[in-house]
Amino acid sequence: MSPFVTAMAEAVRSDGRSQGYEATAYLSPTTPKNKMQLLVSEINEESKWKMCVDAGVEKSHEKTMMVLSWGEDCENYKIATKAEVLDKSASHLALQFKFQWGKIPRHMKNNLERLAEYVPGIALYLGFFEKHQQNPHHQISITIKATSSSTIDTIIKAPK
Numbered sequence: 164m165s166p167f168v169t170a171m172a173e174a175v176r177s178d179g180r181s182q183g184y185e186a187t188a189y190l191s192p193t194t195p196k197n198k199m200q201l202l203v204s205e206i207n208e209e210s211k212w213k214m215c216v217d218a219g220v221e222k223s224h225e226k227t228m229m230v231l232s233w234g235e236d237c238e239n240y241k242i243a244t245k246a247e248v249l250d251k252s253a254s255h256l257a258l259q260f261k262f263q264w265g266k267i268p269r270h271m272k273n274n275l276e277r278l279a280e281y282v283p284g285i286a287l288y289l290g291f292f293e294k295h296q297q298n299p300h301h302q303i304s305i306t307i308k309a310t311s312s313s314t315i316d317t318i319i320k321a322p323k
Contacts, residue, residue: 164189164200173206181206196221211235241265257308264301298322
C-alpha cells in the first residue's frame, strides 16, 4: 500500500528537543476488500510508541473489520471489531457486531468493569431479560434482528 496522506504535529520544547506525532494513512481500494491502514507514532526517535489501525470493508458492504493496536511498536494492546450483515431480507435485516480484546490498559479495564455493573439494571429497565450462557472471556457480541416493521430482537453476549 502506498501512503495516501501524512500529517505531522511537532513542537520544539524550550530545551530544543522536538516532540509531537506523525500520522500516515494508507489506502488500498483495488483488492476484494477496501483496506485502510493508519499509523501514528511519536516524532521522538527514542520512543517506540505507536498506534496502528487496520480496517477493511468488503466490496459487497456486508462485512467490515477494524483492529486497533498500540504501545511499543503497536504490540502492547489490541482491540478488534467486526460488523457484518447476517440476513439481508427486507423484513428481517440482521446485523452482528463483535468486539474482541487481548491485553488492555488497567485503567480501561477498571472503567469497563465499573460500567458493566450497571448494564444488567439498565437492560432490565429497558425491557430486556437476562439469560446466562458461556461467552469467550475477551469478547462481546451484539446481534440485532428486525422481527417486524416495529420490533427488533437484540442479543448481547458478554464475558460475565
